[in-house]
Amino acid sequence: MSGITLLSGNPGLEAVFVDLYGRSLPVRRIWSDQWRDPIEVAMDACAADPELVVVGADAGLDLTELVVPEIDRLFPSATILCLVANLDVATSLALLRLGARDVILEAGTRREFQAAVEPILHLARSRHRRRGQSTSEIRRRVITIISPKGGSGKTTLAVNLAVGLARRAPKQVVLLDLDVQFGDCAAALGLRPEYSLVEAVEAANHERSALKVFLSGHPSGLAVLAPPEDLVAADDIVQDQMKRTLAAFAEEFPFVIVDTASGVDRFALAAMEQSTDLLVVSTTDVPSVRAVRRQLDVLDEVGYVSQRRTFVLNRANAKVGLSVAEIEAAVGLEAAFQIPSTRLIPVSTNEGSPVIERNGGGSTANRFDRIAEFFAPSPDPDDRRSRRGRGKGRR
Ligand SMILES: Nc1ncnc2c1ncn2[C@@H]1O[C@H](COP(=O)(O)OP(=O)(O)O)[C@@H](O)[C@H]1O
Ligand SMILES: [Mg+2]
Known part of the structure; x- marks a missing residue:
C-alpha cells in the first residue's frame, strides 16, 4: 500500500486531493472522532506506508509539532507536507526542523495549491521508490x-x-x-x-x-x-x-x-x-x-x-x-x-x-x-x- 495520507478534519481538503490525485493514488483522511490518541492514530495511518503525509492547517500547530517528529522518526520513507493558514518564517522553520519536508499555504486557488503540492508529491514518490533500490541513489x-x-x-x-x-x-x-x-x-x-x-x-x-x-x-x-x-x-x-x-x-x-x-x-x-x-x-x-x-x-x-x-x-x-x-x-x-x-x-x-x-x-x-x-x-x-x-x- 502507498498513497497520500491526510491528517485533517477537513473533508474539503480530502476532496481536493481526491480530485487531483485520486485516480492514480489512494487518498486517505484520518481525523476527529476517530482520534483516540491523536499521535497513535496518525501512526496507524502511516503504517500503510504512504508516500506523502499531509498535515492539514486545521490540525493546529501544537498537534502538528507533536505528530511531525514522530512520523519522521518512525516512517522515514514518508515525506511530510505541512499546510498552514498563514505562512511565516518562524512557523515554517519550526516545522522544517521537526522533520517536515515543506510547509505551504492551505489557502489560495486550486491551481496555486496544485502547483505547490506537485513537486513535493513528485519528490515523495521518488524518495519512496528509492528506499527499495539504493543502487539508483542520486549522485550528489x-x-x-x-x-x-x-x-x-x-x-x-x-x-x-x-x-x-x-x-x-x-x-x-x-x-x-x-x-x-x-x-x-x-x-x-x-x-x-x-x-x-x-x-x-x-x-x-x-x-x-x-x-x-x-x-x-x-x-x-x-x-x-x-x-x-x-x-x-x-x-x-x-x-x-x-x-x-x-x-x-x-x-x-x-x-x-x-x-x-x-x-x-x-x-x-x-x-x-x-x-x-x-x-x-x-x-x-x-x-x-x-x-x-x-x-x-x-x-x-x-x-x-x-x-x-x-x-x-x-x-x-x-x-x-x-x-x-x-x-x-x-x-x-x-x-x-x-x-x-x-x-x-x-x-x-x-x-x-x-x-x-x-x-x-x-x-x-x-x-x-x-x-x-x-x-x-x-x-x-x-x-x-x-x-x-x-x-x-x-x-
Ligand atoms: N546562445 C545565445 N544566443 C543568444 N543570446 C545569448 C546566448 N547565450 C546568452 N545570450 C544572451 O547574452 C546575454 C549574456 O548572457 P548571460 O548568460 O547573462 O552571460 P553571463 O552570465 O556569462 O554574463 C544575455 O542577455 C543572454 O540572453
Ligand atoms: Mg551572469
Missing part, C-alpha cells in the same frame, strides 16, 4: 559555472541547467547566485526573492535548518538563493562563512548549481573548492577562448584539479573564424555541449522564463536538457528513451 553534485568573460552565457546555462535538473529531481536542486554584484538568476527565472545570501550565511553559521527558509521557490521545484541587494553586506561575508554555507547547502540538496561572476573572485574560489564539477563556458571569439585557457591554467596552478571539467561552447554557430576543433585544441577540452546563438535566449532572459521550459524552446531547449541528463541520468530506462526521443540535436 556541486556544479560551479565559470567563465573569465561577462556575457558568455554563464547565467543562461545556470538557470536552464538548474530547471532541467529540478524537473528530474524536484526540491532537490538549489541554484546559488554568487555573482554578488550583477547576479540576475532570479530575474531570469521570473522570481522576486525576499531574502539573500546574507541571511543564508547567517543561518548556516547558527541554525542550519533555517537555510531553506531563505530560498525562493520556482514552479519547477527549483530553489534559488539570490545575491544581496546591499553590496556592503556581501563584502562582510568572509571566505570561511561562504564555505560553511556551501557545505550546508550541499548536505541539504543533492544538486547544487553555482552561478559566478566573471573571472574568479573569492566566492567562486570557495564554490570551486567544494565542487564536484566545473562547467566552463566560452563563446567562440578568440579573446574569450584565450581567456578560458588562461583561467584553466591558473586553476591548475592553484591546485583546483580534482573537479571534473566540462566545456560548453555557447553561440557555437557564430561565424567568427574559429572552428570547434580549433577552439577545443586551444582550450584543451572537448566541447561536450554546444549551444547555438538564438534570439530565443535573450527573449527568455528578458521574460524571466528559461528556454528549457518554454513551449517552442525546440532544439535549444533540448540542448540544455541533454546537459541536465548528463548530470542526472534518468534511472528509469523507459524514461530515458522517451526523453531522448524528444530531441535529435547533437549534444
Whole structure:
C-alpha cells in the first residue's frame, strides 16, 4: 500500500486531493472522532506506508509539532507536507526542523495549491521508490559555472541547467547566485526573492535548518538563493562563512548549481573548492577562448584539479573564424555541449522564463536538457528513451 495520507478534519481538503490525485493514488483522511490518541492514530495511518503525509492547517500547530517528529522518526520513507493558514518564517522553520519536508499555504486557488503540492508529491514518490533500490541513489553534485568573460552565457546555462535538473529531481536542486554584484538568476527565472545570501550565511553559521527558509521557490521545484541587494553586506561575508554555507547547502540538496561572476573572485574560489564539477563556458571569439585557457591554467596552478571539467561552447554557430576543433585544441577540452546563438535566449532572459521550459524552446531547449541528463541520468530506462526521443540535436 502507498498513497497520500491526510491528517485533517477537513473533508474539503480530502476532496481536493481526491480530485487531483485520486485516480492514480489512494487518498486517505484520518481525523476527529476517530482520534483516540491523536499521535497513535496518525501512526496507524502511516503504517500503510504512504508516500506523502499531509498535515492539514486545521490540525493546529501544537498537534502538528507533536505528530511531525514522530512520523519522521518512525516512517522515514514518508515525506511530510505541512499546510498552514498563514505562512511565516518562524512557523515554517519550526516545522522544517521537526522533520517536515515543506510547509505551504492551505489557502489560495486550486491551481496555486496544485502547483505547490506537485513537486513535493513528485519528490515523495521518488524518495519512496528509492528506499527499495539504493543502487539508483542520486549522485550528489556541486556544479560551479565559470567563465573569465561577462556575457558568455554563464547565467543562461545556470538557470536552464538548474530547471532541467529540478524537473528530474524536484526540491532537490538549489541554484546559488554568487555573482554578488550583477547576479540576475532570479530575474531570469521570473522570481522576486525576499531574502539573500546574507541571511543564508547567517543561518548556516547558527541554525542550519533555517537555510531553506531563505530560498525562493520556482514552479519547477527549483530553489534559488539570490545575491544581496546591499553590496556592503556581501563584502562582510568572509571566505570561511561562504564555505560553511556551501557545505550546508550541499548536505541539504543533492544538486547544487553555482552561478559566478566573471573571472574568479573569492566566492567562486570557495564554490570551486567544494565542487564536484566545473562547467566552463566560452563563446567562440578568440579573446574569450584565450581567456578560458588562461583561467584553466591558473586553476591548475592553484591546485583546483580534482573537479571534473566540462566545456560548453555557447553561440557555437557564430561565424567568427574559429572552428570547434580549433577552439577545443586551444582550450584543451572537448566541447561536450554546444549551444547555438538564438534570439530565443535573450527573449527568455528578458521574460524571466528559461528556454528549457518554454513551449517552442525546440532544439535549444533540448540542448540544455541533454546537459541536465548528463548530470542526472534518468534511472528509469523507459524514461530515458522517451526523453531522448524528444530531441535529435547533437549534444
Ligand atoms: N546562445 C545565445 N544566443 C543568444 N543570446 C545569448 C546566448 N547565450 C546568452 N545570450 C544572451 O547574452 C546575454 C549574456 O548572457 P548571460 O548568460 O547573462 O552571460 P553571463 O552570465 O556569462 O554574463 C544575455 O542577455 C543572454 O540572453
Ligand atoms: Mg551572469
